[in-house]
Amino acid sequence: MNMIDGKGTLEPDLEFLRALVDGGGNKTQYLTGHAFVVGGSLYAFQCIANWLLIIFALNMPGPAWLVLHILPTVIFIVYCIWQGMRYGIGNTGNATSRAITAAFQAAGVTNLALILIFAPAAIARNDFTIWLFHPAIVFALQGAAWLTAFQLRRRVWLLGVALGWMASAIALGLLIGSLTYLLVAGLALFFFMTVPGIVMMRLSKKQD
Structure with a gap:
């Protein structure tokens, strides 16, 4: 990100963020919304x-359990690679391709860092409860991202999504050890990831 030098050099970076939520015929909004629909649907189902x-x-054979836990992530990774190859990788291309690539890269790096923090601790202590804090933190980070979008665009529905993610993060923290944890996580992924993704796709089409 550009350094502040008193001459407004942060403006290009702000434009990237605005492009992610600002219709205006912007293909970035459609692609980001599509990614939210795919990811949200896969993990909500899981x-x-x-x-x-x-x-x-309900008893399931071991391989079936393994498929249920691994397949959504495999599908989403393949989808991300496909979208990255189709619309550009790296800092080449127009603002749309760079913005969407940067969004996926940032999300991937952040989640990887969190996995590398929580997974070793959970394994070393043989305590799966530690790992359950990981989704709660990811949800909170999603809330922060949507809150940033609201601050940039001042659209009420963006604030609603941000608050939904944050409330869900708090709920997960309180429900660790309860079966309701999975239900709340699934519903949050659907209502605050899949549904907003659909909204973003429709808004982008209306303003094309």
Whole structure:
């Protein structure tokens, strides 16, 4: 990011952020919304499916459990790679391609850092509870990102999504050790990731 030198050099960076939420025929909004729909749907399904299996005491063979836990991530990674290859990788291309690539890179690096913090601690202490704090923090970070979007665009629905993520993060922290944890996580992913993604896609089409 550019350094502040008193001459407004942060403006290009702010424009990138605005492009992520500001329709105006911007393809970035559509692509970002599409990514939210894909990721939110996959992980919401994963959480709610796990919750239902546990609630109804449904037995699944080991390989099926493994597929349920790994396949959503594999699909989303393949999707991200496909989208990156199709619309550009790195700092080449127009502002749209650079912004969407930067968004995926930032999200990936942040999540990787969190995994490397929580996973070793959970394994070393043989305590899965430690790992359950990871999604709560990711949700809180999502809330912060949407709050930034609201501060840039001053649209009420963006604030609603931000508050939804933050409330969900707090709820997950309080529900660690409860089966309701999975249900809340699944519903949050659907209502605050999938649904906003659909809204972003529709707004981008209306303003094309």
